[in-house]
Amino acid sequence: MKIALLGYGKMGKTIERLASERGHTIVYKKTSSASEGELHKADAAIDFSTPETAEKNILLGLETGIPVISGTTGWLEAFQKITKFCQDRNGSFIYASNFSVGVNLFFQLNEQLATVMNSWPEYKVSIEEIHHTQKKDAPSGTAITVAEGIIKHSEKKKWTLNEGDPDAIEIKARRIDDVKGTHSVYYTSEIDTISIKHEAHSRDGFAIGAIMAAEWILDKKGIFTMKDVLEIG
Structure with missing residues (x-):
């Protein structure tokens, strides 16, 4: 080709x-x-x-x-x-x-987890993404896709960047030298946290x-x- x-x-x-x-x-x-x-x-x-x-x-x-x-x-x-x-x-x-093939499998897993967690409102969902300092957009497109996957299967209607809106999925964007890309989804209650994560090791x-x-x-x-x-x- x-x-x-x-x-x-x-x-x-x-x-x-x-x-x-x-x-x-x-x-x-x-x-x-x-x-x-x-x-x-x-x-x-x-x-x-x-x-x-x-x-x-x-x-x-x-x-x-x-x-x-x-x-x-x-x-x-x-x-x-x-x-x-x-x-x-x-x-x-x-x-x-x-x-990334792994990230697309992560997207699918994220939607399945969101479907399960939708019956448990005591767990608050949030997303964290970490990238290299040269990345120009925030949040990352991958984090937005993750948020949209959760919205499809939950009562949430939107996402926000680094804000504590209780009606939205909070995305925390961090920039650290030479990080290829790490995305985490957290479901946190008063007694425990459930999480999934994808971490890229190279481009x-x-x-x-x-x-x-x-x-x-x-x-x-x-x-x-x-x-x-x-x-x-």
């Missing part, structure tokens, strides 16, 4: 290394200031860029007529615009707040998941998620 990298930072370079190990070729690389290669030769494009450039990058890939895989977070105010554009052009698009898990998504979508049209790729849920 020939891959375009829309974003060539740490994640882009990790994808380049792992894609090569899986027998794929990088035919195009794009940063915020320059590009190299020929985008139209790509079979799929993978976007790990910035919240400011993601929308433009995704539209560029869809305009070129190739499937786009996006793992950039912080741009979702444009999601409806992107999906309509994709549908109008009969394109192919996957967005995930996190492409490889995110990159492999994105490559798997690109491999999966090649012969498909439409808008998909990692649940489709992994056949879970």
Whole structure:
């Protein structure tokens, strides 16, 4: 498979290394200031860029007529615009707040736990996410996905960042040097705490998941998620 990298930072370079190990070729690389290669030769494009450039990058890939895989977070105010554009052009698009296989299993476990805990209102739910200090958005897209999974199966209607709103799921966002990503869900009562946690040890898990998504979508049209790729849920 020939891959375009829309974003060539740490994640882009990790994808380049792992894609090569899986027998794929990088035919195009794009940063915020320059590009190299020929985008139209790509079979799929993978976007790990910035919240400011993601929308433009995704539209560029869809305009070129190739499937786009996006793992950039912080741009979702444009999601409806992107999906309509994709549908109008009969394109192919996957967005995930996190492409790690382990995290997507964690998402599924989180929803199952939320279903069980909904019958026990004495347990207060909260989320903590920890990332490296270079991460620009807070809370993380992964933490928001976790919160949305709980909301689907509980009486909660919203989430808040670092605030003590009793009607919302509180998300605590912490930034520590060189933390790849840790997400925890806590159900706390006066007598005990139940928790689940996912801790990333490297960027490889995110990159492999994105490559798997690109491999999966090649012969498909439409808008998909990692649940489709992994056949879970």
